[in-house]
Amino acid sequence: MLNRLQESDIKLLRVFYAVASCNGFTAAEPVLRMQRPNISAAIKKLEERLDLVLCHRGRGGFQMTKEGEVVFQETKRIFNAFDNFVFNLKSLHDDYSGHITLVLMSSLPLSLSQAVSQAVKSTMQKFDDIHFNIQTRLYNEVEHVALSGECHLVVSSYDMVKPESLVFHPLGVANSGGLYCHESHPLAKYREEFPDKVRLEDYASIGITGLSSSNYIGENQRMSIHTFSDSFESCMAAILTGNYLGLLPHSLVNSNPGLGLVQVGGVDFSFKHEFYAINGKNTILNPVLKHCIRELAYFATKNS
Template identity: 35%
Template sequence: MDNHQALSSMDLPFVGRGRALGQVSDVDLRLLRVFMAVVNSGGFSAAEPVLGVGRSSISTYMADLETRLGLRLCHRGRAGFQMTSEGEQVFEAATRLFRAVDGFLDDIDSVHQTPRGSLALGLADALVSLPEMSITHALARFSADFPAVHVHLHMLTPEQVEQGVLDGQLQVGVVPARHRLEGLIYQSLYEETSALYVTPDHPLAIMPQAGLEEALPDCEAVSPEYALPPAGHALQRQLRSTATASNREGMAFLILTGRYVGFLPVHMATPWVAQGRLVSVALPTWQFSTAMLAIYRREQRPHRLREGFMATLAQVMSNDSA
């Protein structure tokens, strides 16, 4: 039986004119998780990679939840996804519910001499090739120190990572520095340098450096849909954008077509440069740095596993810099 069958095969009691839910079951919690993922992602399609299921399954889950609650939670159609007023109230109530559940699990974990439970981390894409492997080393040491803890690693957009940490679905996130949100604590990790790249057969690859600065604005460029730091944004605005990409892997795909010039993190481009598939546009002024940050939610209640991971990360970074 698949997940959808398991969810929809449950009886749907407790719906009527009286109290909508006589009790909260595992199915209700799963459906509420789906609802929160849809809201945080901004729609059904955007939630597909987060939930790992297709749009039709998500639509069915949402319909099941609305039936169980006896409420209309959202409007969906050509105008896009939009919560109803009832949906907004359910979302706020669900956020409080899962925070309470997390608090309960923390309390139970503290009873055990050996910490148990799960640690959910959210990372932006294309970080695995960073030479500074603080997160990787911290996860290795954390898993050795907390063998009974299950680690969930989610690859998401920076916006999804931030929202997941705010909602309590993620304990720790790693994102590029863009802005500071209320309710989050930020810890600096390292700097990431980005430069311009083209394929070896691109006109910029064989052009004398003296002519690069003048020729660059006329070349077709790929621009990111994700936010850049101010220095990167200022450089990107000078390029003639004829394509866009939602993440850095998408940037690489388009640059590797040979048609476009675009920015990539140096650590990400290095393997393709070594293979002779990419070359850097030799303009030192056309580079920028992005600060990478670890984030977690600001709250009075301690989270044992999150604090354990952050302490491990701090120790790893201290050893790496020594």
């Protein structure tokens, strides 16, 4: 069992990280500039060091084990932290080069995703030796990711009390949505408002983990949360069964027409969460990151 990381272990982890990211040994060859036998030998040595089986390889193709998935996620976190450390260190010497890790909340509206692409392109054009690692995380993970040093910036909405340990840069756009059900649901006919006889607590709802406003809505009525999802997409899948009410962004519904989703309760049951570029207070906002944040806000507003 591994008790202490050595330099050779880090090299082996980089091989495994590339193989797992490429989903196979052959696909990782050009990335690692290594031949398959050498890659296989490195993975085998890493498995011996960790005393774990990380992946299965053979005629059935490449497949990570449960232990391999955990090691992969931890390896990603470590290497993100390494890249961020190097980037921040270079910034102290006015050397603006390296990798920026940008984390996006899942279920971003298309217009905001386009703004991210435009801001990334603008930043890479202005600073010659800058590259971006772009990742997606669930809503309930974004605060931890921003605080942990795993990334430089997070693009996300935020509906909770803002902690002092994070810095929020408004992007000038919001995640707007409402209460939805499937057209087969008993409440589907009440699109403008609910009559007094309707009590929301009598109908099962689905919430979003980490999104506090998904647990309640309106001033006087509380949703009856029977289960939770980890994203708006999975929430939508549950709503489509016809068994649940739930909050969805209008952008997600509009991008999936013809599914029979119906907004109910009218404006009294709507929400609006502002989008931000978020960073931890320990993050060094050098000219590269400041430029990226400005461009995010510019293109987000322009595309809305």
